[in-house]
Amino acid sequence: MRYNRPGLDIASHLLLIVGCALFFLPVWIAFSASTHEMGDLYSNVAPVWIGEAGLDNYRHLLEDPVSSLGADVMTLLFNSMIMALGIALGKIIISVLAAYAIVFFEFRFRKLCFWLIFITLMLPVEVRILPTFKVVADLNMLDSYAGLILPLIASATATFLLRQFYMTIPAELVEAARIDGAGPWRFLKDILLPLSKTNIAALFVIMFIYGWNQYLWPLLITTDADYLTIVVSLKRMLTTGDGLVPWQDVTATTLLAMGPPVLVILFMQRYFIKGLVDSEK
Amino acid sequence: MAHFNRHPITPWLLMAPQLIIVGVFFFWPAFQAIEQAFYIEDAFGLSREFTGLTNFISVLSEPEYLETLWTTMVFSFSVALGAMALALGMAVLADRVIRGANTYKTFLIWPYAVAPAVAGVLWLFLFDPTLGILPELLSAIGIDWNHNLNGNQALLLVVLASIWKQMSYNFVFFLAGLQAIPKSLLEAAAMDRAGPWRRFWTITFPLLSPTSFFLLVMNVVYAFFETFGTIDATTSGGPGGSTRTLVYKVYEDGFVGQDLGSSAAQSVLLMVIVGVLTLIQFKYVEKKVQY
Secondary structure (H helix, E strand, O other), X not given: OOOOOHHHHHHHHHHHHHHHHHHHHHHHHHHHHHOOOHHHHOOOOOOOOOOOOOOHHXXXXXXXXXXXXXXXXXHHHHHHHHHHHHHHHHHHHHHHHHHHHHHHEOOOOHHHHHHHHHXXXXXXXXXXXXXXXXXXXXXXXXXXXXXXXXXXXXXXXXXXXHHHHHOOOOHHHHHHHHHOOOOHHHHHHHHHHHHOHHHHHHHHHHHHHHHHOOOHHHHXXXXXXXXXXXXXXXXXXXXXXXXXXXXXXXXXXXXXXXXHHHHHHHHOHHHHHHHHHHOOO | OOOEOXXXXXXXXXXXXXXXXXXXXXXXXXXXXXXXXXXXXXXXXXXXXXXXXXXHHHHHOOHHHHHHHHHHHHHHHHHHHHHHHHHHHHHXXXXXXXXXXXXXXXXXXXXXXXXXXXXXXXXXXXXXXXXXXXXXHHHHOOOOOOOOOXXXXXXXXXXXXXXXXXXXXHHHHHHHHHHOOOHHHHHHHHHOOOOHHHHHHHHHHHHOHHHHHHXXXXXXXXXXXXXXXXXXXXXXXXXXXXXXXXXXXXXXXXXXXXXXXXXXXXXXXXXXXXXXXXXXXXXXXHHHHXX
């Protein structure tokens, strides 16, 4: 039959391999640069192979304060981790509770609450950045983890997804729980949460990446190096005035900045795809 | 759906954390943005005056704003079309090969996890006028690369970095869409002697149109908002404003220039744009449900 064409299959494999390699190329070039000393690096065009310095640049960056930043990269990674986990877990906790109330309870203003939360889907933080900055400054939360985390939790993506999932849970389950005398908190803890495990894992992957990769918000509200995140630090390392850019340090920091979220995606790939595709519905 | 009825307080306890956070960090600032847009404030924030639509009129009649709008549109559609075409190509190939499709998927989805600013820095290094590999290759064919001086080259740099990052998102959706197309349809066409090229354009492509439309909206939203990091870390909107997008201008005018009224008016205009895009998407979702 004409449907199978071995020649086309081989061509497909070849193109895919070339495609994957090209996608990896920027990372490889950055990695080989990060294993050179600055003098070495500037002696020619960027190297395509690993240099003599090995992982020395990484060790220095993680252990000693970087002069252009006022903090070592380990601190930056720690701050990013707090922010990403805070955003992911914070969003999941408030959404699990709010979606539970909206789906499983009958109360006045239920519809209104739903719409109040739902409307937040429409405006990303970039749009309301200035007034949000003012609010956070008034609340004395500049240069704090709370200031980094809370404004980014104020959106409904997770609530909306969990609501969709809760609505698929059969009514008999609620009836049965009620007949057995289980109150709402018991139902949440023993029935609903165990059932939502996969969905929560999917949400976690998406929200962790979202949190880790934030740029504009942390850029605005952190002036103190103790709260600097790694993604924001890159521009400061690049800004050298007239001096040469220390690309060996910048590329090393860049790779450290993409490490955690990429590992989360690779190890939780199944949940990641689910989270991504679910948010379309 | 069965409900818990005799618990009047519990739902409010459950809703409280979300309502408080959304109230303080979403509605309060959003209303302030809208209010601010109708006032002109002095540089120290000591006094302000209600001026109606003045801020909007001055923003919209500013040639720089219109230039920025144009740049944003060129940028967004280049990113959306580039990232979608590339992703569709790779997804079609990955869907064809039966063995190894999942391995390719793993090797293509990871850029999704890379921060826009980080993607920008990776490409900035590839294009660095002193050290970069690409300017070296380009000079061999007579192109002199320096994105610090040449606006079009700077725009191309941020477009490429944004495409590189966004491709994986589109790939996941296109592959899912392709795998949902019944194989019997394609086999029937093959028996009718339709070649792979013809099968793609007459069967696969039309069936993918809902996915493509959804992705177009998502890609434009991505290019509007999330690419702020890519732009700020690489070109800072320059040279000469050639990579300045609408969101970048809100940031520049509000935080660097301290022109609060104008920045707020621009924020409100952006809200309108996002609102329209969201509405379009809802219309699409409704249509999809009717199928």
